[in-house]
Amino acid sequence: MYQFAILAYPGCLQSAVLGLQDVLGYAATVSDNTVTVDVVSVFEIGKHSYDAVILPPSAAEVEAKDVPELAGFIAHQHGEGALVCSACTGATFVAEAGLAQGRALTTHWGLEQRLTSRYPDVVFDTDQLLIEYGDLVTAGGLMAWIDLSLAVIERFLGYAVAARTAGYFVVDMRRRDQRRFRRFSPQMRHGDAVILKTQHLIEAQYADASNVSDIARASGLPSRTFLRRFKLATGLTPNAYLQELRIERARDLLIETDKSISEICFVVGYQDPPSFARLFARLTGLSPGAFRKHFARQRL
Template sequence: MQTVSVIGFDGALASAVTGIIDLFRLAGVTWARIYDDEPHYYFKTRLLTENGKPCKCINGLTLLSDGAWNDPSSIIGNDLVIIPTIGAPIETVLADNPALIAWLGQARHSDAGTVSVASNCTGAFFLAEAGLLDGREATTHWGFSQKFRERYPGVRLDPERLVTVDGPVACAGGGMAWWDLGVYLVERFAGAQVARELAKAFVIDAGRTSQAPYGALQARRYHSDGAILELQDWLDGHFHQVITMQEMANRAGLTERSLMRRFKAATGETPVSYLQILRIENARELLESSRETVEGVVQRVGYEDVSSFSRLFRKHTGLAPGAYRARFGR
């Protein structure tokens, strides 16, 4: 039986703590109960905190622990350690938990292909702060991706991915991505059949791979380059027009080469890719809030070829325009 140790701390997101414990505890159990079969328990779960004290979550709930992560006898060699979402201000929580960060940094995790430590959402900040993500691929909540990049430039962050796995470390994206992380880890430790049954029993869409449909362009404005911010403001009102690199450079008062360098440094995107994303973002808003045809939406955001825009839209959101409207339309 695999032991899963979820690490609790003040300011954690309660659902990310209790939810993933529920998933592991009920893997092989709920499905069996539905069909009147004998349950099989694959996982033992524990909530561990510093010194075994209760942890007060961001919603005010206080959770009792099963032990202390800083007790040398608590963590055994093959434990799966999971860091849940930071619900309180990230910098405050990190500053309040130096011992946990040091403990994570001292942990030795095998590169043999077995995941031994995982995080959900902003819990990735703990792993990065401890140095466990240096040089590795990771993901976190899309809304905090720019803050993460600035703080941990040595991490290969992919905020569009819902779950990343690099050696012994797994990360999940947005707040409720613990569903996806949990199902993935159940598959790794208990097999694909158990994971499929768990997803069906909990009515979880196990096919999700991207958090791009939930992301926001606003995250790419968290920088201090005034010329680029002014250009972004201008693009907000003119994205539906034909816009060349030369025109963008002139608007920013830069050469094309300087524009390319500074725009990429400020936003993480090239000017052309940013313009594409801006058009996609506005198409998303129209698909969510209006009944305009897909063809009409495509034309309003500056494209003529519906099929080429649909391919671009799917590339960035993981969904075709019609499927996006079906899921998110109001």
């Protein structure tokens, strides 16, 4: 069973709130999973835990100080393992909650200068329509809630349900198609707060994590205890988890950029391109070059 919350903060677009309800609700009807979609106002914020919390856009500028409860709520949900999602102005609350952790966010291009001034430590990449991490998804303009909803559907309910939903509403899957035939969607709602904190750290610093010992030290647990609890919580060893995450990022870079395979190898944290290529092929079934040739979108 999955539970999603649409956070209807003051000033958010009601059309987006209703649209998110409709799109996610339809996906729930064609999925084999039980899904509930709640619209939650700031006056109804409680301690209930969700699998995903979604911040819709607003047609007007928003200030986090005007809704002081919201940043704390999404930080709490993130700390409980929820996927935090924002469209357009919703990125304001993501930045306020401190969830970027050195990672790029996207928002409406017209907001970039103001948000950069307000949050100088956050990188905003408004060239991107959608930026996804294991714990965080941000989308660009006012209508990007459509892409965001499909991202949430694919993440939890699978590509087939997302494609069927897009077809029903006659909307373009855009970059959300079978190119991402294999997703790394780590388990985060396992209830182990120490391991979840470590997962968030790996998400933010995956390219710099040199070995399991460094990760274990960051957890504050004895090494053997950390290894046991990490495997129990995530289903993977820390090394396998880090490999999956790095290869997931490499897939994105192969599809979305013109960087060479060697450059991508270094960007995601590996120093030996041949070893990187072998690992990529083992986890995806294709060499990096074959993956790019088969899946990369055509550029004008």
